[in-house]
Amino acid sequence: xxxxxxxxxxxxxxxxxxxxxxxxxxxxxxxxxxxxxxxxxxxxxxxxxxxxxxxxxxxxxxxxxxxxxxxxxxxxxxxxxxxxxxxxxxxxxxxxxxxxxxxxxxxxxxxxxxxxxxxxxxxxxxxxxxxxxxxxxxxxxxxxxxxxxxxxxxxxxxxxxxxxxxxxxxxxxxxxxxxxxxxxxxxxxxxxxxxxxxxxxxxxxxxxxxxxxxxxxxxxxxxxxxxxxxx
Amino acid sequence: xxxxxxxxxxxxxxxxxxxxxxxxxxxxxxxxxxxxxxxxxxxxxxxxxxxxxxxxxxxxxxxxxxxxxxxxxxxxxxxxxxxxxxxxxxxxxxxxxxxxxxxxxxxxxxxxxxxxxxxxxxxxxxxxxxxxxxxxxxxxxxxxxxxxxxxxxxxxxxxxxxxxxxxxxxxxxxxxxxxxxxxxxxxxxxxxxxxxxxxxxxxxxxxxxxxxxxxxxxxxxxxxxxxxxx
Numbered sequence: 377x378x379x380x381x382x383x384x385x386x387x388x389x390x391x392x393x394x395x396x397x398x399x400x401x402x403x404x405x406x407x408x409x410x411x412x413x414x415x416x417x418x419x420x421x422x423x424x425x426x427x428x429x430x431x432x433x434x435x436x437x438x439x440x441x442x443x444x445x446x447x448x449x450x451x452x453x454x455x456x457x458x459x460x461x462x463x464x465x466x467x468x469x470x471x472x473x474x475x476x477x478x479x480x481x482x483x484x485x486x487x488x489x490x491x492x493x494x495x496x497x498x499x500x501x502x503x504x505x506x507x508x509x510x511x512x513x514x515x516x517x518x519x520x521x522x523x524x525x526x527x528x529x530x531x532x533x534x535x536x537x538x539x540x541x542x543x544x545x546x547x548x549x550x551x552x553x554x555x556x557x558x559x560x561x562x563x564x565x566x567x568x569x570x571x572x573x574x575x576x577x578x579x580x581x582x583x584x585x586x587x588x589x590x591x592x593x594x595x596x597x598x599x600x601x602x603x604x605x606x607x
Numbered sequence: 608x609x610x611x612x613x614x615x616x617x618x619x620x621x622x623x624x625x626x627x628x629x630x631x632x633x634x635x636x637x638x639x640x641x642x643x644x645x646x647x648x649x650x651x652x653x654x655x656x657x658x659x660x661x662x663x664x665x666x667x668x669x670x671x672x673x674x675x676x677x678x679x680x681x682x683x684x685x686x687x688x689x690x691x692x693x694x695x696x697x698x699x700x701x702x703x704x705x706x707x708x709x710x711x712x713x714x715x716x717x718x719x720x721x722x723x724x725x726x727x728x729x730x731x732x733x734x735x736x737x738x739x740x741x742x743x744x745x746x747x748x749x750x751x752x753x754x755x756x757x758x759x760x761x762x763x764x765x766x767x768x769x770x771x772x773x774x775x776x777x778x779x780x781x782x783x784x785x786x787x788x789x790x791x792x793x794x795x796x797x798x799x800x801x802x803x804x805x806x807x808x809x810x811x812x813x814x815x816x817x818x819x820x821x822x823x824x825x826x827x828x829x830x831x832x833x834x835x836x837x
Binding site: 523531542555 | 744752753757772782786787
């Protein structure tokens, strides 16, 4: 998810309701075709767009930490795909059509497909089928209610597993269809279950970039160093 | 939940790890008795404290969030005036959710499906866990922290948790062993078997007595402004 998702959404809604110049008039729901046409407009060139039951959502570009964390988790998933010989990872907010009438198009941070396909077989536009796993990396501005709405839309569309990664709280919440969510902290293990058979990763490793120690350990080291210098 | 939960928690952890003078030394986990003693200290007089698996969490006063309180009180009134009976407690109440390590949480609202006289209610830790817990989000709440709290409530045996998001204008209902359900303003919040007969339009949760809903109010204001400009 990107910085300012909800603020942008609210601002956009107010703007749409106020001047009515955009395609998303108050009360008028966008169709998929109208949404895809909007995505081509120059004023949205650097924005991430989503469609929530016909309502346009505009998100500004994501923050640096968000981008890095998403990319790192993508690398971990690719490593699994290479090792197991199955699957592919889509990043940079691939568009997924989650519902029709009204239309919902969401763009998760990462999507994992348990399939072996050649690059030419992958759609240049909206995904042809829904992924097996979706990963959302939180931004500081994300609101729980909006995130939960998105998670519900993924699960109801038939995506079997959703990971919501919170870099600040340092945990991952795993959502499965029909199940209670499970929160995994840094001392726990993220398991791919039957969606990614054989995948396991310590939650702490999700938050530790190559060549560094974990955030908490690094913080106490810094604290020690500072103390030493003061003496 | 209060403003700055996470920032405060982080700051507290750093402080505890840094100077080691508080009861929550790095590595040392607090018991519920130590926690309750800390709550009595003058420096924490205006703070909401929680204990998360032995680690102290300090939350600043909720401050300007009158909307939040209005919401809690409004919901409380709706629950108590319903046919199902029962009683509500908010914030002052603390719940012991786990032992060794100890977890003590202070939900915004707890609903007990029981009829008791005021004198029978414990002034400190609740004697038993409520049937429903309601958390009203603050802008600073982090999703991961909230989900951790929800998980602790459910694992402790609380049947139902409602998380109310005033900005997203929805309520998420959590039940043990089930997928969470997000209810938007055009949907109805149902008490299920926990609060039999309780129903409330989600939109009504966000509409204080004598007012119209936020969205409608905003457009009214906008109309008024336009009128004045002419």
